[in-house]
Amino acid sequence: MAGIKAQDDQPEANAGMLGRLARTRMWTTASMALERFWPLVLPLLVVASLFLSLSWFGVFRLMPDWLRIGTLSVFGLAALAALYPLRFFRWPERASVDRRIERANELEHTPVLVQADRLTGSSDGFAEALWREHQKRMAAKLGHLSSDLPRTGVPERDPWGLRTVALLLLVTAFAFSAGPFGGRISDAFHAAPGAPPVPPxxxxxxxxxxxxxxxxxxxxxxxxxxxxxxxxxxxxxxxxxxxxxxxxxxxxxxxxxxxxxxxxxxxxxxxxxxxxxxxxxxxxxxxxxxxxxxxxxxxxxxxxxxxxxPDTAPAISFIGEPKRALNGTLELAYQIQDDYGAVSGKAGFEMLEPQAPNARPLYGEPEMPLALPRKGAKDGAAKTSRDLTEHVWAGVPVRVKLTATDASGQVAISEEKEFRMPERPFTNPLARALVEQRRMLALDANRRDRVLDLMEGVMLRPDETIPNPSHWLALNSVFSRLKQARTDDDLRGVADYLWQIALAVEDGDLSAAERRLRQAQEALKNALENNASDEEIEKLMNELRAAMQDFLREFAERAQRDPNMAQQMPQNGQELRQSDLEKLMDQIEELAKSGAKDQARDLLSQLQDMMNNLQAGRQQRQQQGQQSEMRQQMDKLGELMRRQQEMMNETHRLDQMQRGQRQRGQDRGEQQGQEGQQGEQQQGQGGQMSPEELAEALRQMQQGQGQLRGDLGEILKGLEGMGIQPGEGFGEAGEAMDGAGQALGDAQGEQAVGEQGRALEALRKGAQDMMQQMQQAMQGEQGGSEEGGRQQSSDRDPLGRPRATTGPDFGDTVKVPDEIDVQRAREILDAIRKRLGNALSPEIERDYLERLLQMR
Structure with a gap:
């Protein structure tokens, strides 16, 4: 062939191929330019990313000026050095691009170059036809061209991947710059400002x-x-x-x-x-x-x-007159009103009988601190009883006034009341003489010689007046001590000894047991008022139980020896059972430990009243005829209410158990839905009773509820036979009992508990209405007043319980929390103690929680 001559025009058939080739050349040119430019510009980008990272991290803002300027200079020099390699950048030539395409597509005989070449020299028709045929055949190989990816060679130059560190710092710094401590790019070009003032x-x-x-x-x-x-x-x-x-x-x-x-x-x-x-x-x-x-x-x-x-001053006033209790203790009923509650109170006494101008009394006025009303009580009513029969003022006309003090020191003073101090009656003539001589000596120590003369007269004929030799020896000893006494302390010792001898002459060993019992009761009362620990309360309860047993044993032995005292013991259904006392003391201890200190004090006061009335041993006469029948019906009603209360508690327990089984059944159902039919054998596990046993228990409860409904009907018939018309409360109670029975039959425990509570409340209303009708029907219930303001017919029996003529106690006197309330109180106390034990709790919160525990 003589030569190759370029062709300026391509056939129209190759127009599509040339377009694809042009696009391939463009992408290949860009890829080659990138792989040549990227290694040259990468150092500059690394320097820039490090500068931006330090700026956004706020490093320049923390640098002193000399360090900031030095660092900025280093970055400037590094940027200039990174610009130098850019001078070696060359744009890819077309021939190089074509050769890259041929290598990327593994084409032989340079088909891409053929499409761009042209014939040179002289041309003839045969040569041109032959060249076009050659281009056509080479173009057939260009049907599927693709550009090559850039190969920068950076990984070979940076095998450790340090360039990625700069990128990671840049991304992290950019995110940090949006925070309150992030920096700005301009921080590198501005002097660091002074430390800003800390906002208060x-x-x-x-x-x-x-x-x-x-x-x-x-x-x-x-x-x-x-x-x-x-x-x-x-x-x-x-x-x-x-x-x-x-x-x-x-x-x-x-x-x-x-x-x-x-x-x-x-x-x-x-x-x-x-x-x-x-x-x-x-x-x-x-x-x-x-x-x-x-x-x-x-x-x-x-x-x-x-x-x-403002913290208003307290107010205190009497509720009724001071009176002597059945056992001789002084009872004061009063009312204390204060916005935050009084913290202390006492009764002050003043003797009304004039004393000699030069009298030298050995004892001051009696001390009688007052019990405070429970916190949150609206009426502020309280009662305090104290045995002052041992004081030398016993039997003396006095004037008393009450004072109450609140936490801020404000004092309230009540009106004055005049009465005769309760004294212990002595039937033994020798004991009465000793008590009189003791009083004479204690009120005026200057009359010691007169007391010696009287005692010498008492001891003149001991065979006739002092049959017990031990009593004569004790009198002889006290006579000698009185003659040798020189100081008031010696005389007070003689006066105390005279009292002990008088008690021994009158009662023997019973007085010592009674004294221990009262001391144990007083110690427990003080512990409850001072929020003592559970360990101290448990110790005092054990002492009270021991003193109670000693007293009852001595009391029973004395009743066996004294027929007259045996006749004064409570009659028939009014016996004081040991189990009743144990149950009452267990309730006091349980309430005190659970934090219900006010309810515990109320029950302790009730226990004191029972023991006071028992010590008095006042004989009660039974009512005859219709009154006896009324009493029996009311006793049956009281027993019915007690059974209804127990049934309600049991129903609540079974309902809780049934809910727990239902919840466990739902949990097992969810697990079975996920795991198939496995676990069917676990249906009866996890509860104390199976579903069958629960159903049987509810059926038995339904039968018991029906029995209560029948007993109520019999009681109402008995009342109607005596001419007493039952009130509306009994009808409501019957309907509630029927509803409770139906709910139990349908296994609806929650509904049954509600109906039983409604029945119990309706029974109380009906019982109170019946009591009013009975009291109106009875005659001679209110007699004259006795010494100390007592009435012949009290509303309490010798054990401190409601009289049979007035019916049983329907729960209106002392509110004793049930097991649910006690459990809730325990949970609250445990939560407070747990929060208080958290070392991370603020000090103010811990102080507040400690005050809550002290208010139990």
């Missing part, structure tokens, strides 16, 4: 006095920021703490009716160096309404308005 943090709270039982009020809490007026108790402690700031903060309090008061800081302490600020704390007491304002210079930082709730 304000913490303010008001702590009410502990006796109020109220939690602290956090003035700066988010929930209180929109509060315009805060209500605080009088005497609350205000505390405000300023952390940071300029240190020139001032705090003022502006009462509504007075001049502005400046509250000085308690002192400044240096905070950690990182804070570069001081801590200033202000403290004061809130006594009047006003505005609290915190300023920094002339700028107001915050203000809080207060309305102070």
């Amino acid at each position: 943090r304000i913490d303010a709270w008001v702590t009410p006095p502990p006796y109020t039982g109220k939690p602290p009020i956090f003035l700066t809490a988010d929930a209180n920021r929109q509060t315009d007026l805060f209500e605080a108790s009088e005497g609350s402690d205000l505390t405000l703490r300023v952390t940071g700031g300029s240190g020139e903060e001032t705090l003022t309090y502006s009462p509504l009716d007075g001049d502005t008061l400046d509250i000085a800081p308690q002192g400044e302490t240096t905070a950690p160096p990182a804070q570069r600020a001081g801590v200033r704390q202000f403290a004061s007491k809130l006594t009047t309404d006003g505005l609290l304002m915190l300023k920094s210079g002339d700028t107001e930082i915050g203000s809080w308005a207060f309305q102070i709730k």
Whole structure:
């Protein structure tokens, strides 16, 4: 062939092929340019990413100026050095691009170059036809062309992948820059500003006095920021703490009716160096309404308005007249009113009989602290009984007034009452003589010689007046001690010894047992009022049980020896059973340990009344005829109510058990839906009773409920036979019992409990109505008054329980929590103790929780 001549035009048939070839050349050119440019520009990008990372991390902002300028210079030099390799960049030539395409597609005989070449020299028709045929055949190989990916060679130059570190720092720094501590790019070109002033943090709270039982009020809490007026108790402690700031903060309090008061800081302490600020704390007491304002210079930082709730003074007054209890103790009924409850009270006595001008009494007035009403009681009624028969003022006309003091020291004084101090009656003439001589000596020590003469007269004929030799020896000893006494302490010892001898002459060993019992009761009462620990209460309860057993044993032995006393024991259904006392003391201990101290004190007072009435041994006469029948019907009604209460508790227990089994059945059903039919054998597990046993128990409860309904009908028939018309409460009780029986039959435990509670309440209403009708039908129930303001027919039997003529106790006197209430109280106490044991709890919260435990 003579030569090759270029062809300027391609056939129309190859137009599509040339278009694909052009696009392939374009992508290949870009790929080759990138693989040549990327290694040259990568150092510059690394330097830039490191600069941006340091800027966004806020490093330049923390650097001193000399270090910042030096680092910036290093980055500038590194950037210039990274620009130098860019001068070696060359754009890919067309021939190189074509050869890259041929290598990428593994084409032989350079078919891409053939399409761009052209014939040179002289040309003829045969050569041109031959060249076009050659181009056509080479073009057939270009049907599927693809560009090649760039091969920068960077991984070979950076086998450790250090370039990715710069990228990771850049991404992390960019995310960090959006935070409050992130930096900016301009930080590298600006001098670091001085340390900005720390914005002051304000913490303010008001702590009410502990006796109020109220939690602290956090003035700066988010929930209180929109509060315009805060209500605080009088005497609350205000505390405000300023952390940071300029240190020139001032705090003022502006009462509504007075001049502005400046509250000085308690002192400044240096905070950690990182804070570069001081801590200033202000403290004061809130006594009047006003505005609290915190300023920094002339700028107001915050203000809080207060309305102070004053602590009103307590009020105390008598409820009825002071009276002598059946056993001779002094009973005072009174009412104490105070907004937060009184903390102490006492009775003050004044002797009405005039004494000699030069009299030298050995004893002061009797001391009688008052029991306080339970917290939260609306009426504030309380009662205190104390045995003052041993005091030398016993049997003397006195004037008494009551005083009560609240936690803030305010004192209330009641009106005065005049009465004769209760005294112990002595039937033995010798005991009466000794008590009279003791009183004479104690009221005026100057009459010692007169007492010696009287005692000498008593001992003149011991064979006739002192049949017991041990008593004569004791009198001889006290006579000698009285002659040798020189000081008032010696005379007081003689007076105490005379009292012990008189008790021994009158009662023998029973007085010692009675004294131990009263001391144990008083110790337990004081422990309950002082919130003693569970261990101390358990110890005192054991002492009370032991003293109770000793007293009852001595009382029974004396009753066997004295027929007259045996006749004075309670009759028929009024016996004092040992099991009743044990159950009552167990309830007192359980309530005290569970935190229900008020209910425990009420039951202890009831126990004291029972023992006081038993010690008095007052004989009760049985009612005859119709009154006896009424009493029997009311006793049956009381027993019916007790059985209904027990059935309600049992129904509640079975309902809880049934709910637990239903919940476990649902859990097993969900598990079976996920795992197939496995686990069917576990249906009867996890409960104390199987479903069949529960169903049988509910059926038995239904039968028992039906029996109660029948017993109620018999009682109503008996009352109608005596001419007493049953009230509406009994009809409502019958309907509720029927509903409870139907609910039990349908296994609806919750509904049954509600109906049983409604039946119990209706029974109480009906019983009270019946009692009023019986009292109107009876005659001679109210007699004259005896000594000490007592009536011949009390509403209590010798054991402190309601008389049979007035019916049983329907639960209106003392509210004793049931097992559900006690369990709930335990859960609350456990939750408080658990929270208190958390070392991360704030100190203010821990103080509040400790006050809650002390208020049990």
